[in-house]
Amino acid sequence: MLIEKKIGVYNGKKTRNGEIDLLRFLFAVSIMAFHFTVLGNSYFIHGHIGVEFFFLVTGYLMNQSSKKITKNYLILVETKKFIVNKVLSFYIYYIMAYFLNLLVKIKGERWSLRTVCELLCKSIPDLTCTYIILKTDNPLYITGSWYLSAMVIALVILYPILLYFKEGASKFLFPLGGIFILGHLLYQNGCITEVWSGKIPAGVLRAMAEIAIGCFLYEVVEMLKKQRFKKGEKIVLNILKIFCYIIVFTYSFGIFLGRTDSDIHIFLILCIAITITFSEIGYCLPGSKFTNYIGKLSFVIYILHGTIIYILQLIFGNEISITILIVSYIISILFSSLFLCIVNIFIKCINYRTIIR
Numbered sequence: 001m002l003i004e005k006k007i008g009v010y011n012g013k014k015t016r017n018g019e020i021d022l023l024r025f026l027f028a029v030s031i032m033a034f035h036f037t038v039l040g041n042s043y044f045i046h047g048h049i050g051v052e053f054f055f056l057v058t059g060y061l062m063n064q065s066s067k068k069i070t071k072n073y074l075i076l077v078e079t080k081k082f083i084v085n086k087v088l089s090f091y092i093y094y095i096m097a098y099f100l101n102l103l104v105k106i107k108g109e110r111w112s113l114r115t116v117c118e119l120l121c122k123s124i125p126d127l128t129c130t131y132i133i134l135k136t137d138n139p140l141y142i143t144g145s146w147y148l149s150a151m152v153i154a155l156v157i158l159y160p161i162l163l164y165f166k167e168g169a170s171k172f173l174f175p176l177g178g179i180f181i182l183g184h185l186l187y188q189n190g191c192i193t194e195v196w197s198g199k200i201p202a203g204v205l206r207a208m209a210e211i212a213i214g215c216f217l218y219e220v221v222e223m224l225k226k227q228r229f230k231k232g233e234k235i236v237l238n239i240l241k242i243f244c245y246i247i248v249f250t251y252s253f254g255i256f257l258g259r260t261d262s263d264i265h266i267f268l269i270l271c272i273a274i275t276i277t278f279s280e281i282g283y284c285l286p287g288s289k290f291t292n293y294i295g296k297l298s299f300v301i302y303i304l305h306g307t308i309i310y311i312l313q314l315i316f317g318n319e320i321s322i323t324i325l326i327v328s329y330i331i332s333i334l335f336s337s338l339f340l341c342i343v344n345i346f347i348k349c350i351n352y353r354t355i356i357r
Contacts, residue, residue, distance in 0.1 A: 016287035019277050021295030027053045028298035030252045032305040040319040045254040048193055052267050059214020063170050066162050079160045096343050097303040101142045108314050132201050143306035150207035170219050174212035181209035191263045217275050224279040234282035244273035300336040308332045
């Protein structure tokens with residue numbers, strides 16, 4: 001089989017970056033494991049660092065998308081198109097997960113119809129991707145609502161700036177602004193991974209800074225792709241990439257206990273690793289049906305694992321053994337896979353893809 005690693009060509013067709021999809025899955029699992037700490041899990045206590053990966057990749061893909069607009073365009077029109085397509089790409093999975101969470105909690109909490117109606121009214125911020133600025137005390141909240149709302153708000157702000165200033169934004173304004181905001185978060189909170197503190201929620205600033213820096217990484221990658229690296233240099237860069245990911249996942253696993261102030265250092269290491277991964281220098285895992293599938297599965301794992309944790313709490317309480325914990329990880333992944341298959345079948349039945357287009 002012909003595989004040209006540099007531009008991701010597989011049997012004559014351009015493919016997704018299989019390595020990025022694999023990393024999506026691994027970081028989604030680390031975030032899931034981090035939230036399992038409520039069940040007595042002492043592992044992956046820094047699994048939240050996976051969110052930084054997803055923000056960076058979002059910024060990279062945002063810049064990549066903006067490069068496709070070459071003809072005369074209206075910034076507001078293109079921004080609306082980009083945001084709508086972005087929301088529609090995940091919303092069907094999110095809304096189905098939300099109502100699955102509702103059904104599970106109706107059964108577990110034995111809520112009355114009146115209580116359910118009141119909670120659904122409180123769910124408006126969750127369902128409109130504005131939760132991070134209109135937060136309510138709602139037991140129907142599912143893990144990921146803050147992330148999705150922060151991401152959408154950040155894209156609404158950053159995308160028109162990117163279209164207006166183009167490379168002036170992605171090469172200068174965004175990286176400088178991103179570093180400044182991260183510095184502010186570090187100064188105010190002692191870490192860059194805070195979500196709720198501040199008049200402007202730290203989660204929004206975190207999303208804006210990291211997506212902006214992800215935009216800059218796209219420009220670095222494009223520059224690297226134009227370079228002619230020797231075989232030895234490619235080997236060194238691939239070793240560096242692997243070493244960076246080892247550090248990130250080691251930190252995620254909780255080897256550096258209690259050092260939330262290390263988040264900024266891990267973030268910078270993650271930037272290096274992602275840049276090399278997207279540049280596809282030397283060996284890069286080619287895209288395949290499997291990597292494409294687990295890449296999509298990562299989002300479902302992210303939005304469903306809160307519901308699974310709730311079910312486990314009903315059954316086992318707040319303390320479970322390591323054996324049950326590992327089995328719970330596996331069940332969470334299998335259940336997410338089943339959910340993904342069912343929703344994909346539903347999508348085909350209602351022809352949802354035509355709505356996105």
